[in-house]
Amino acid sequence: METVGRVSYPPSFIIEKDTEFSVSDAMIKRNVPLCIPDMDEQELAAIGAVLKSGWLAHGPMNHEFEHLFAEFLGVPHAVSLNSCASALFLAVHANGITGEVIVPSFTFVASANAIVTGGARCVFADINYEDCCVDAAHVEALITPRTEAIMPVHYAGQAADMERLSAIATRHGLKLIEDSAEAIGATQNGKQTGSWGDGAWSFYPTKNLATGEGGMLTTADGALAEKARAIAGHGVASSTWAREKKEKPWFRAATYAGFNFRMSNILAALGVVQMKKLNRMNEARRVHAAQYNAMLDQALFDLPVEMPGRKHVYQMYTIKLKGVDRTKFLAELRGQGIGATVHFDPPVHTQPFYAELCGSANLDLPVTNTIAATIATLPMYPTMTAGDVAFVANAANAAGAKHRV
Ligand SMILES: Cc1ncc(COP(=O)(O)O)c(C=O)c1O
Numbered sequence: 250m251e252t253v254g255r256v257s258y259p260p261s262f263i264i265e266k267d268t269e270f271s272v273s274d275a276m277i278k279r280n281v282p283l284c285i286p287d288m289d290e291q292e293l294a295a296i297g298a299v300l301k302s303g304w305l306a307h308g309p310m311n312h313e314f315e316h317l318f319a320e321f322l323g324v325p326h327a328v329s330l331n332s333c334a335s336a337l338f339l340a341v342h343a344n345g346i347t348g349e350v351i352v353p354s355f356t357f358v359a360s361a362n363a364i365v366t367g368g369a370r371c372v373f374a375d376i377n378y379e380d381c382c383v384d385a386a387h388v389e390a391l392i393t394p395r396t397e398a399i400m401p402v403h404y405a406g407q408a409a410d411m412e413r414l415s416a417i418a419t420r421h422g423l424k425l426i427e428d429s430a431e432a433i434g435a436t437q438n439g440k441q442t443g444s445w446g447d448g449a450w451s452f453y454p455t456k457n458l459a460t461g462e463g464g465m466l467t468t469a470d471g472a473l474a475e476k477a478r479a480i481a482g483h484g485v486a487s488s489t490w491a492r493e494k495k496e497k498p499w500f501r502a503a504t505y506a507g508f509n510f511r512m513s514n515i516l517a518a519l520g521v522v523q524m525k526k527l528n529r530m531n532e533a534r535r536v537h538a539a540q541y542n543a544m545l546d547q548a549l550f551d552l553p554v555e556m557p558g559r560k561h562v563y564q565m566y567t568i569k570l571k572g573v574d575r576t577k578f579l580a581e582l583r584g585q586g587i588g589a590t591v592h593f594d595p596p597v598h599t600q601p602f603y604a605e606l607c608g609s610a611n612l613d614l615p616v617t618n619t620i621a622a623t624i625a626t627l628p629m630y631p632t633m634t635a636g637d638v639a640f641v642a643n644a645a646n647a648a649g650a651k652h653r654v
Pocket residue numbers: 331332333334335356357359360402428430431450451452453463464
């Protein structure tokens with residue numbers, strides 16, 4: 250047990266983002282948590298080396314992480330950042346987008362927040378039942394002369410239909426900003442998510458690649474990468490590390506009113522190690538998903554569908570409950586030490602800020618509303634054992650049968 254503040258955690262415990270400050274005794278007794286990041290001696294050694302080097306802020310490991318990430322995706326530019334929220338913000342703001350951006354309402358609120366804080370307007374689209382990603386036909390129907398960009402969200406580890414969405418974007422002259430937070434390594438027809446347009450990535454601990462907090466912006470546009478890098482570093486178009494090699498390392502001239510969105514050298518070192526493990530970690534997730542698929546009762550649940558031509562990397566394993574009381578189902582699992590939860594409810598268009606800003610509380614998004622009311626997330630992480638998966642699947646089948654409505 251490790252003590253953090255006044256709370257003792259089992260070493261394998263991870264708290265969900267929104268419950269960080271309300272950890273109860275019941276929660277810390279979970280024995281199959283929602284997620285455990287795959288960290289070992291390699292990450293410890295990498296962090297130790299950075300600490301000993303004395304260069305803790307944005308530095309050489311960032312360059313290495315960016316290089317590995319860009320190479321993995323097959324894109325020319327990657328900018329390491331403190332979060333995906335920052336990457337999404339930069340993709341909107343640094344692209345100068347001020348009109349309408351079409352985004353699914355069924356997403357984490359960070360997607361919509363970036364549109365608004367970046368200076369543009371949200372238009373909410375519905376999703377498909379099977380892949381839970383934005384419905385391309387609805388996107389096209391929502392395009393107006395004010396539309397400037399489409400922001401698909403690759404839900405839970407599966408690519409949205411990027412072949413169709415990028416054809417729509419090209420046809421209408423729109424920017425494509427991919428919220429790839431949940432889909433590092435997912436592909437459609439062999440092409441990586443986040444490489445069709447500008448990509449925004451998250452390295453939050455529940456993601457396919459974890460650095461604690463962290464994000465990346467990827468793009469084929471060199472000018473955008475340079476601008477985003479400057480805005481992320483106080484508006485100054487060179488990093489401290491790069492300036493050290495110059496004749497006047499003290500000379501810092503702002504070209505933008507910037508922020509500090511940089512990722513530290515410590516977290517970038519974690520990213521470098523995690524990059525080398527990424528394919529193995531994603532394969533492990535796929536094995537667990539196949540076991541869940543084989544064991545879960547399809548009379549009670551609709552299981553995730555890997556769409557033809559797409560590779561799912563199961564950042565989350567989500568099921569849709571059929572005639573099962575979700576609140577009781579989740580309480581039952583959580584009571585047995587299983588970190589089951591929901592992603593995402595409520596949908597963004599009904600959340601108070603957006604309902605008021607966009608007048609969207611009663612927007613007709615039928616698939617979004619159905620899925621938000623019936624979806625549940627089961628534990629998924631690379632180091633789960635077959636025994637863990639079986640324990641969760643059996644408990645889910647029993648809880649589903651017990652709480653039929
Ligand atoms: C779809 C989506 N977008 C954006 C984010 C935000 O990521 P970050 O916490 O790195 O800002 C998340 C992470 O929770 C997400 O799931």
